[in-house]
Amino acid sequence: xxxxxxxxxxxxxxxxxxxxxxxxxxxxxxxxxxxxxxxxxxxxxxxxxxxxxxxxxxxxxxxxxxxxxxxxxxxxxxxxxxxxxxxxxxxxxxxxxxxxxxxxxxxxxxxxxxxxxxxxxxxxxxxxxxxxxxxxxxxxxxxxxxxxxxxxxxxxxxxxxxxxxxxxxxxxxxxxxxxxxxxxxxxxxxxxxxxxxxxxxxxxxxxxxxxxxxxxxxxxxxxxxxxxxxxxxxxxxxxxxxxxxxxxxxxxxxxxxxxxxxxxxxxxxxxxxxxxxxxxxxxxxxxxxxxxxxxxxxxxxxxxxxxxxxxxxxxxxxxxxxxxxxxxxxxxxxxxxxxxxxxxxxxxxxxxxxxxxxxxxxxxxxxxxxxxxxxxxxxxxxxxxxxxxxxxxxxxxxxxxxxxxxxxxxxxxxxxxxxxxxxxxxxxxxxxxxxxxxxxxxxxxxxxxxxxxxxxxxxxxxxxxxxxxxxxxxxxxxxxxxxxxxxxxxxxxxxxxxxxxxxxxxxxxxxxxxxxxxxxxxxxxxxxxxxxxxxxxxxxxxxxxxxxxxxxxxxxxxxxxxxxxxxxxxxxxxxxxxxxxxxxxxxxxxxxxxxxxxxxxxxxxxxxxxxxxxxxxxxxxxxxxxxxxxxxxxxxxxxxxxxxxxxxxxxxxxxxxxxxxxxxxxxxxxxxxxxxxxxxxxxxxxxxxxxxxxxxxxxxxxxxxxxxxxxx
Numbered sequence: 022x023x024x025x026x027x028x029x030x031x032x033x034x035x036x037x038x039x040x041x042x043x044x045x046x047x048x049x050x051x052x053x054x055x056x057x058x059x060x061x062x063x064x065x066x067x068x069x070x071x072x073x074x075x076x077x078x079x080x081x082x083x084x085x086x087x088x089x090x091x092x093x094x095x096x097x098x099x100x101x102x103x104x105x106x107x108x109x110x111x112x113x114x115x116x117x118x119x120x121x122x123x124x125x126x127x128x129x130x131x132x133x134x135x136x137x138x139x140x141x142x143x144x145x146x147x148x149x150x151x152x153x154x155x156x157x158x159x160x161x162x163x164x165x166x167x168x169x170x171x172x173x174x175x176x177x178x179x180x181x182x183x184x185x186x187x188x189x190x191x192x193x194x195x196x197x198x199x200x201x202x203x204x205x206x207x208x209x210x211x212x213x214x215x216x217x218x219x220x221x222x223x224x225x226x227x228x229x230x231x232x233x234x235x236x237x238x239x240x241x242x243x244x245x246x247x248x249x250x251x252x253x254x255x256x257x258x259x260x261x262x263x264x265x266x267x268x269x270x271x272x273x274x275x276x277x278x279x280x281x282x283x284x285x286x287x288x289x290x291x292x293x294x295x296x297x298x299x300x301x302x303x304x305x306x307x308x309x310x311x312x313x314x315x316x317x318x319x320x321x322x323x324x325x326x327x328x329x330x331x332x333x334x335x336x337x338x339x340x341x342x343x344x345x346x347x348x349x350x351x352x353x354x355x356x357x358x359x360x361x362x363x364x365x366x367x368x369x370x371x372x373x374x375x376x377x378x379x380x381x382x383x384x385x386x387x388x389x390x391x392x393x394x395x396x397x398x399x400x401x402x403x404x405x406x407x408x409x410x411x412x413x414x415x416x417x418x419x420x421x422x423x424x425x426x427x428x429x430x431x432x433x434x435x436x437x438x439x440x441x442x443x444x445x446x447x448x449x450x451x452x453x454x455x456x457x458x459x460x461x462x463x464x465x466x467x468x469x470x471x472x473x474x475x476x477x478x479x480x481x482x483x484x485x486x487x488x489x490x491x492x493x494x495x496x497x498x499x500x501x502x503x504x505x506x507x508x509x510x511x512x513x514x515x516x517x518x519x520x521x522x523x524x525x526x527x528x529x530x531x532x533x534x535x536x537x538x539x540x541x542x543x544x545x546x547x548x549x550x551x552x553x554x555x556x557x558x559x560x561x562x563x564x565x566x567x568x569x570x571x572x573x574x575x576x577x578x579x580x581x582x583x584x585x586x587x588x589x590x591x592x593x594x595x596x597x598x599x600x601x602x603x604x605x606x607x608x609x610x611x612x613x614x615x616x617x618x619x620x621x622x623x624x625x626x627x628x629x630x631x632x633x634x635x636x637x638x639x640x641x642x643x644x645x646x647x648x649x650x651x652x653x654x655x656x657x658x659x660x661x662x663x664x665x666x667x668x669x670x671x672x673x674x675x676x677x678x679x680x681x682x683x684x685x686x687x688x689x690x691x692x693x694x695x696x697x698x699x700x701x702x703x704x705x706x707x708x709x710x711x712x713x714x715x716x717x718x719x720x721x722x723x724x725x726x727x728x729x730x731x732x733x
Contacts (some may be wrong), residue, residue: 023047046071055089062098069093077102083146103146107138111150114157124165128158129173135180139187145195148187152206155180159213166318168219177214178232181207185231185285193289204289205351208309208378209344216279216313216320223277233282239266240275249280253308255331257282261312265325269316281311287380293352295343296533303338306330311378324376330369339371342378353380356533359459394630401634402451408641409444415645416440419654427501429650434507435486436644438514439479443637446475453541460530465541470526473543473553477518484560485510487567518556525552 024046031039046068048054053069067073067089075085081102088096110131117124131154142148155177162169169177184207187193196203215234218225223238233251247261259280269276287305294303310328314321330337339358346352358373416437424430453468460466492501529535529549536544543549645651 053091053093055093055095058095064095080105082108100144101146102144103150104138104141106134107142107147107150107154110134110138111154111157114154114161117161118157118164120164124161125167128162128167129169129176131158132169132173132176132180136176136183139180139183142187142192145192145199148184148192148196149200149203151180151184152203152210155210155214156206159210162217163213167217169214169217170219171222171225174215174218174222174225174234175227177211178227178229178234181211181283182229182232185283185289189288197289197291201291202350204286204291205342205344208283208286208290208311208342208351211283212281212311212313212378215281215311216277216315218277218279220275220277231284233284234279236277236279238275238277247278251280251282253282253284253331255306256329257308257310257331258329259310259312260327262325262327266314269314269321269324274316276314276316279311279313279315281313282308283311284308290342291347291350291352293347293350295346295352295354295356298338298340298353298355305380309342309378309380312376314376322376323374326373326376328371328373330371330380337369337371339369339373340380341373341375342380394627397627397630398634399451401630402447405634405637406444406447406451407637409440409447409637412440412637412641412645413437413444415641415651415655418658419651422654422657423648423650425650427503430503431489431501431506431510432486435482435489435510435514436640439482439486440637440640442475442478442482442514443640446472446479447634447637449475456541458536458541460533460536462541465536466526466530468541469536469543470522472541473525474518474522477521477553477556478515480557480560481518482510482514484563485513487564491567491570521552521556525549 024044027043027045029041029043031041048066048068055064055067055069055073057066058064062075062078062085064073064075064087067087069089069091071089073087073089075087077083077085077100082105083101083103085102086099088099090096113122113127114131116122117127135151135154138147139151142151193203200206215236218236220238223236225234225236227234233253235249235251237247239247245263247263247266249259251257261278266276284307286309287307290309312326314324328339337360338355339360340353340355341358342351343354343356344351346354357375358371361370361372416433420433423433449468449471453465453472456462456464456468458465489501489506525543526535529544534544535549536542543553
């Protein structure tokens with residue numbers, strides 16, 4: 022014989038048929054079984070791999086199940102037993118919500134029994150049934166628009182306090198495994214019932230370990246601002262400006278404001294995060310603040326509210342619980358809320374434009390704000406901007422001298438564009454903190470887009486410089502045509518980053534993941550920041566390969582086989598190449614970005630800030646001033662400024678000079694045919710004179726030389 026399943030059909034006139042399957046298990050000799058157990062309930066002998074069922078104890082309704090493992094050992098007991106009296110209350114509340122019965126009479130009666138039922142709840146089924154009862158009561162009250170007296174509201178708050186104080190491991194965890202949105206159900210029921218107090222029972226204050234409520238009634242005249250404080254840990258304060266309450270008072274209507282604090286509830290809500298918050302786990306302050314306004318029998322959800330959540334660690338995100346998210350199961354949202362810096366206080370201050378259940382989410386791995394780090398950023402950016410301006414001034418003076426050949430032209434053209442992009446980006450980034458943050462601020466959006474585009478353009482011009490260098494290392498005798506290379510460099514240096522910045526704006530701004538909380542920069546929680554980090558790291562990797570190729574070329578065997586002096590010169594050349602190429606190719610920024618992603622301590626942030634903000638100084642020192650041609654051109658320029666007033670035209674050729682010089686042509690020829698001197702502005706036996714057309718504009722730039730003026 023084998024196991025058999027029988028199906029019983031139950032039919033009744035006027036009702037739908039009910040089909041119930043009944044399983045019959047056959048135990049044969051040699052089958053592995055779990056033995057009979059009568060320790061708490063009576064468990065009969067059960068075949069391995071099957072589930073045994075037993076009725077609930079007296080005063081309980083439901084079934085208890087126990088699994089028999091394959092090795093004949095009993096598993097844990099899973100109970101769906103629910104207290105019979107609680108089930109009766111649940112049935113009454115469900116009928117009231119369906120429109121049967123008198124809510125004005127029965128709701129207070131049911132609420133009066135809830136504290137006792139909450140104290141006796143001993144299973145996840147009891148907890149879920151209790152929460153469902155409160156949910157149906159809230160729906161019945163909202164549907165019938167009835168008001169509760171103080172006694173009924175006290176019973177609700179006492180039951181809520183006991184529910185929040187239930188053991189998390191034995192009750193809440195198991196209940197949430199069956200219904201993850203159980204905490205959201207409790208919050209919706211309590212915030213609906215708490216604002217239903219009769220006007221004659223105001224003001225009303227009630228305090229329990231997990232529940233604190235303050236409700237006040239205001240007439241046509243009310244204080245300048247509504248403010249409330251709660252002695253929680255951390256301390257909590259809330260304020261509603263008068264201008265937000267004034268539109269609610271019409272024709273002498275009275276308004277009631279109810280403030281409710283539910284402690285421990287934030288830990289019972291599911292970890293659902295809306296747009297802009299990402300998938301990271303956040304720390305919460307251990308409480309939820311519910312603020313509601315009633316004008317007559319009408320609830321208002323719009324209004325400005327300012328909240329201080331006390332001292333918190335980490336980066337705050339002001340949020341509220343949106344019951345409409347995640348298919349009605351609820352989730353945290355930051356829509357309409359933003360964090361603000363409290364003047365003279367380290368508290369987390371939130372400003373929201375609507376009324377509901379608020380809290381603050383703390384990023385546990387975010388380094389807190391440090392004034393020294395902000396000051397270092399401003400000082401570093403200021404030094405970088407000044408250095409870049411000096412670099413532009415130097416190029417204004419020496420441009421024609423340093424671009425005598427195509428290789429030099431490409432190198433300095435890319436460097437000049439890097440200077441321009443970085444100068445504009447640093448200036449924009451330095452002024453961004455003075456703009457109003459948020460996606461509704463056009464200036465903040467524009468600053469973020471420009472910073473994203475300009476910093477990317479700086480890196481792409483670094484990539485263009487690296488590609489030119491790689492071409493010269495691999496194809497030594499191949500000349501690059503200027504009319505073909507320049508359009509490609511412009512396409513790579515400007516159009517590519519512009520496209521990336523535009524796609525990022527169009528993709529992440531509608532999702533609320535473009536701007537960082539309280540800042541005019543890309544959001545690090547979504548994918549916006551990765552559209553900057555990804556290309557940067559890729560460019561740094563390519564530049565690193567080019568740098569390694571350059572080092573191998575400098576250390577080729579023909580250089581290392583010479584005498585020790587030549588070896589030392591080769592090593593000095595490698596060091597000089599590293600000092601020049603490393604900052605230009607963005608390895609310092611790559612290091613800064615890598616340390617920024619750690620988000621562990623303050624030290625990586627200081628390293629990133631120093632290397633990042635001083636990039637302009639690095640470009641001036643290693644990319645511009647250490648160039649020999651630039652140095653020689655500057656020396657000639659300063660030498661010309663100190664030369665005698667009598668000058669000769671640059672177009673004067675050697676024959677013209679010899680013919681008209683004092684002292685005879687033979688002496689002049691001897692002087693001009695002498696060996697070149699190490700100092701271009703110093704000639705032995707003659708008076709030096711630097712020549713340059715005074716009216717030559719930049720970038721035609723300087724074409725100076727130092728020619729000897731023969732003495733009589």
